[in-house]
Amino acid sequence: MAPSDIDLTPLDKDAYTSSICQQRQAAIDNVPYRRAIDQWQPNSFEQLIDCIKGLSVNKNEIDQAWIIFYWISQNIRYDTQAYFANNIGSQTPTNVFLTRKAVCEGYSTLYADLCTHIGLQCRKVSGYAKGYGFNPRQTSFKRTDHAWNIISLKNGHSYFIESTWGSGHLNPSTNQYKAKLVPHYFFCRPEHMIYEHLPVDPQWQLLEHPLTMEQFLKLPYTYHTFFELDLNIVSPVCTQKVSLEPGQSYGEVLIETPTNDVELSGSLHDESNKKIEGGDFLDFDWNRKVWRCRFAPKKAGNHTILIFGRRKSDEENLTLGSAVEFVFDIDHLPTNPISYPFTYGSFHEAKCYLFEPLNGVLKPGSKIQFHCRIPGAHEVNLTIDGQWLSGNSASYMSEDYIYQREIQVEQKEVAVW
Structure with missing residues (x-):
């Protein structure tokens, strides 16, 4: 989907093998991990490290990385008060553990530090993000505003970890934080990550052809659902x-x-x-x-x-x-504005397709052509102002289920059944 000036090809084309993807999903779906972590009650940062080490014994690196990701998502909340007051306190791992609050700096620092304690190689990455307060019409950023992580496994491949967004989000309508585990941000693909995150150092885009700020801002504003549904x-x-x-x-x-x-x-x-x-x-x-x-x-x-x-x-x-x-x-509308007709869920379930009229506001007294494909339909009925329209519906239906009929609009509504 990328034009010549934007190429989202990942630098490492072998990072997401079927085996890696299966291990990632298995870690995310591992219910015993979640139950065990939910029962932890560490009283100190050192006890937390011991808990992580204990559960990580003889586990693969992806499982170990997930154990840390999941604990953070369930125990650290975004410090909205400090963020909105522009009064960010200490973001050291120990302080984040004690307060159970952090902004992105604290999330990424804590994640990297916990990785180090269990022998995982992890770095913090600073940059720009299309997060809370981002305006899709803006043309630049005043300063760097976010931090996340890259974890490098012994297999030589590197992966994105975004524990801040993986733990929840700020509601722009209420300015309230909503905790929610979002596994999409665990081992997020470079070609997905770049839609929302631009590192200061281009090499940490992990793309074959790193994007400029201008190109980054060109990309649509996406949410994790877009990638989870594999939309194109x-x-x-x-x-x-x-x-x-x-x-x-x-x-x-x-x-x-x-x-x-x-x-x-x-x-x-x-x-x-x-x-x-x-x-x-x-x-x-x-x-x-x-x-x-x-x-x-x-x-x-x-x-x-x-x-x-x-x-x-x-x-x-x-x-x-x-x-x-x-x-x-x-800037201006070349023709009169239109208002689309209302459709119900059954319209899509039946694989219908409306050719005309696409304007849902019909002129009283006018004659219109109703033209729709309704696969498998044996009978189609119309009501005009609540009155059933007479006539044999089969005579208006073609062999390939194309229904066409001219009707006269009255004062209220036309409905198709």
């Missing part, structure tokens, strides 16, 4: 900016998903962060095998596009998580 942005390519389609009053984002198990949704917000009702329309194009994510502003101005996702098979998590964010700034 087909268009726009490697940029956070979405533009209007030629001669149209909407913009489009195309996203590939590796399986049909992924569900996406979206929203469009104006510069006051108010959601624009009818401003988004996402459907899966079964011919092109991509999600078409269309967004229609009501007027010119700065807008933000948010796309959310989840796995449909994940019955324990029915909420779609933030995946990726785009800037959608409009």
Whole structure:
């Protein structure tokens, strides 16, 4: 998905073998590790080191690295009071242990120090991050604002560790910290890490062609859900900016998903962060095998596009998580604004595709062509202002399940069943 000026090829193409990936996932899924660590009650930093050493005996390096990552995620909380007061206290490993609070400096220093005590090679990396307070429209950073780690295994390969973000996040709406284990930031891939983290020293990007600050800021603003779902942005390519389609009053984002198990949704917000009702329309194009994510502003101005996702098979998590964010700034609309129709979950489950009308606000008294693909449908019914439309629906359906019918709009609504 990268154009010629941005190449996200990792420097070490052999770092993520199937064996390494399996070991990583096995460590993350290891319930006995979690139970054992959750029972620890160390009264001193030295006791914590002894606990880690005890559980790490005869374990592989990935398991050892995870044991430290998991303990930090469950026991250290982001020091919001110190952060917002700009009064950061001591971030030494011992002090972080005693207070159970830290900012990124403390998280990364603690992680590196604990690694050293059990014989793992780990360094702290300083740089810039698209974290709390980041504005996608900014063109630079005033100063370095984050720190994370790189761990180097005896196999000669190096991996990113981001224990700050792997432990939780700050809610921008409430400024409150929410603790949450995010395994994505354990052994995070370089081609994923670069979307959010830019080291001061380019060599620690672990990329074949390190990015400049300008290129880093070009990349879309992503969340861990984007990579966990293995999404791929087909268009726009490697940029956070979405533009209007030629001669149209909407913009489009195309996203590939590796399986049909992924569900996406979206929203469009104006510069006051108010959601624009009818401003988004996402459907899966079964011919092109991509999600078409269309967004229609009501007027010119700065807008933000948010796309959310989840796995449909994940019955324990029915909420779609933030995946990726785009800037959608409009100087003027070339045509009248549109408002997209409302669709239900069954529309996507049935693999339907709406050709027209794409404007959800229909003019009373007008005649429109309803054109939709409804795979496997034997009967399609329409209501106009709550009244069933008469006629044999089969006569409007083609052999390839394309339904077309001209209808006259009344005063309230048109619904398809």
